[in-house]
Amino acid sequence: MNMVLEAPHLPLIGKRLRQEASRDDRIKLGFMAVIGFYLIIALGAPLFVMLSKSFSTYRFDLAAFEFQVSDETGANWGPVVSAEALNRELGAVADGELSTNSDGRLAATKFFPEFSFRSPVHYRIRGTTNEAAFLAGSTLEKGTEWRDYDSSEFRRVVLRPERSLGVANFVTYFSTPALAQSIRNSVLMAAISTVFTVAIAFALAFGLTRSCMPLKGLFRGILTIPILVPSLLPGIALVYLFGTQGVFKDWLLGYSIYGPIGIVIGSIFFTLPHAFLIILTALSVADARHYEAAASLKASKWRTFKTVTVPGARFGLVSAAFVVFTLVITDFGLPKVIGGQYGMLAVDIYKQVIGQQNFEMGAVVSVILLVPAILAFAVDRRMQKRQVALLSARAVPYAPKPNARTDALCFSFACLVSLFILGMIAMCQIAAVVKFWPYDLSLTTKNFAFDLMDGGGWAAYGNSIRLAMLTALFGSIIVFAGAYMVEKADGFRVGRGIFHFLAMMPMAVPGMVLGLAYIFFFNNPANPLNAIYGTMTILVVSTVTHFYTVAHLTALTALKQMDPEFESVAASLKQPFHRLFFRVTVPVCLPAILNIAIYLFVNAMTTVSAVVFLYSTDTKLASVAVLNMDDAGDIAPAAAMGIMIFYTNVAAKLIHALIARGLLKRTQAWR
Amino acid sequence: MRHAMSIEPTPTGSLAADQPMAATAPYLEITGLWKSYADFVALRDISLSIDKGEFICFLGPSGCGKTTLLRAIAGLDLQSHGKIEQAGRNISTLPASRRDYGIVFQSYALFPNLTIEQNIAFGLENAGRSKTEIAARVAELLDTVGLAAQSKKYPAQLSGGQQQRIALARAIAISPGLLLLDEPLSALDAKVRVHLRHEIKALQRKLGVTTIMVTHDQEEALAMADRIVVMNHGVIEQVGSPTEIYRHPATLFVADFIGETNQFPARVLADGEIGIGHSAFRCATEDFSAGQAATAVVRPVDIIPHGADAHAVNAVDRPATLQNLIDAEVREMEFLGMFWRTRLTAPRLGDRTLVADFSVNAVRRLSIQTGGVIQVEIPRERLLLFPRSA
């Protein structure tokens, strides 16, 4: 009778029950471990190594080495002297030269001015600590044991630097004005481009959702074109249009396109589609009821715009701003081509690593570049969450009414922007097929004779297609399977959390940083995975990882739309999860999987940043060829290769649309 | 049946001889079951026995833990503590795939890209059956749920009620020993719901499958269940047949949740006598001692009208109290189709409102109308008493 009042207390004895693992659970766990392991290898570990590199300094510790020299008989040894004492005496190595990098080597003979490799004198060397290391030829020696060498051997003894942890690299960085200036430059360029791009994108999205202008579908198509080309291409187009020999050079009133102006214009070009799509989505979900309310209150057009349109899209605007900012600050291709002497962070990484072989400094710049990227990413994730909340509210879709003036204005603006985009592409197309823009406009195919230039030739183009296909294939599989584990595997809560975090991270990691991290991690003979360095495999792995997050979110969205009880039903029917996965989950999510595949394909064709550090002579890529040919002054062939990438992506998009339609007809009859 | 074969390889007769209890042992036995989330206890110390072939309803307000209990039985959300035995087998920690049940969810969870046929066949494949066997079984099931004509369609092309029946067919396809239904009818409109109630019940009787259905709809539970398990705040309030639950609710919560009630604060005056307001009423008081505070409950339908009495106005101190007769003024009348719902105020109840349902006949016969004064009886055996902390 009094059951409620005398509620029993939770039994204290006996542990919480644990479910026996089914075969499915074990398979899922194993599977998750594999993909989690992949993400750790492909992302976590390399980034960690890079981080530790940025805090590593290398210095020759002369006090750590001691020598002894024999007389001419080689039997009687002189006194023990440390390298430090010898150097104090001789001044053989200046203090500044003692700081070096991980590959630094110091010849032992430097401390013996009278050294001659023909002399019968013998030398002995030992460390005073267990860590002191030196090389005799290519053999690594370590420790406090004496080792004897005759003069011809001693010639090849070199000291190795000692590694220590500290912020010295960062101190060096910030005290080098040319380098530190890049931070300001990068932030400034990103900020200015963001303002312009978001404003233009908003105006376009507004026109497409709030006016009755004609040809909306066409404009949508044109506005997404920049996604299909490498960010190098607008740079090349700008060189042709406004460069030293550019036809519109005068428009710049004497200012040079090489530098901030070029970077901003080019950045607007390649970030516009991203901002446009985000804001378009935000504006599309507007609630017609708000407009009706505004109209019934006799609010003016401007007031409606200010109080209804803008606030409704504010999350979209903020999100777009962060995306554009991140894209610009992390982009490497465009400032490389058009930036001139204007230092930008992403280019600095390239210069430090490829130009000066200063890997530690490259790592330092990478860490600095990570900061704004991670910040922007974190804020953006927050915004997105709130945007979703906004979306789920039931809204009545807004249908614009014709208004001659607004429509005409929106239409003209869309035409103008389309002209800008098509003009840039057309410029490259023209430059690719004429002899010498703008002086000799006769047609030629010589610019497509890639095999005659540096950069990798047609083989590079073939490699790019191979990379894009492999990335699309393996990427879709890994990403979808991973997202499935995150969304549908019950239990393993901690594992799934870590996994999801790893999957979100690539978004915040700039390509240059990822590429450099890969060098550190994979180009290390001690790493058993060293074998993939310089192969197509590492290019595929880096590209899949680089573009993981967006693909992961796409897969997750599709999976979230499926009834969470499918798994329960399958278990109750004693069907293994993989049967459900292949018979139901994959077919239902097929459109999303195809979208992931084409996304990865297009990005693999156009990406430069991560792969520029990782390609080898056998795996040169088309996008890198554009960069290298441009670098070598072969701008027309660079434009030609860029155009090839563009057409390939257009073709891929068309094929994707065809396949999608065909498959949908066959497998999605139920929709 | 597959289930019987796989679990009991020896003839039932010899098993019964070895274990004389086996014949009467419950089919499903839950003992001391707890389920707690981080800082919230969803189920406390649930114990329950279910016999083979029974139709059980878990009934209770939303959030009381019905689904949680069902999912624990299914192995979909493991309980924190406690034991579950099914057909003599301890299944407490078995994964869902190694238990023996079919389940229908509120959303039906039909596979959208498979046809009706393929949906039903999903659980039959992969178990060593031939294609023709499967086809025959699917045809039989489609016949059973009366949807043979729809076999090639996709779920999205069917109505809610049809989808529900497909989900049911899919669940019983593998001849499970236990059928679990989580609010299977709540997504349907009222008419379909009543119709499907009968179908499900008939099917369950035909198959003889032990069934547990979760619902928050008391009418549904009363109409379908052999026994109802009334739950509240993670505990079982009462287990009993529909009439037991309705006639002899074990707690005030049950009385209030099942059917409607008038509740009055009361005090036990003597054995068989309670006081409400300033008046005494006859009432069974077995579990109470004189002077104890209580809540008296009477259902609107149990109040008997006796019409206007000429002496009613000055009849306050008549010995008729002992027949639980009171005078009441009709304040409001509402016609609800089958009966009249009236709101009465009675001086002897301390002017509290008494809700009473009168048949259309009675209202006509006794000319009950708003503003009139009538005499009503609160039958002694219908007056329920529950403890109340003073």
Ligand SMILES: Nc1ncnc2c1ncn2[C@@H]1O[C@H](COP(=O)(O)OP(=O)(O)O)[C@@H](O)[C@H]1O
């Ligand atoms: N994963 C969870 N974490 C915390 N609380 C939960 C979780 N799942 C259910 N609950 C809580 O347990 C209680 C019982 O839920 P449920 O069994 O679904 O109720 P119902 O009786 O409506 O089916 C609810 O109060 C619910 O909020």
Ligand SMILES: [Mg+2]
């Ligand atoms: Mg429920």
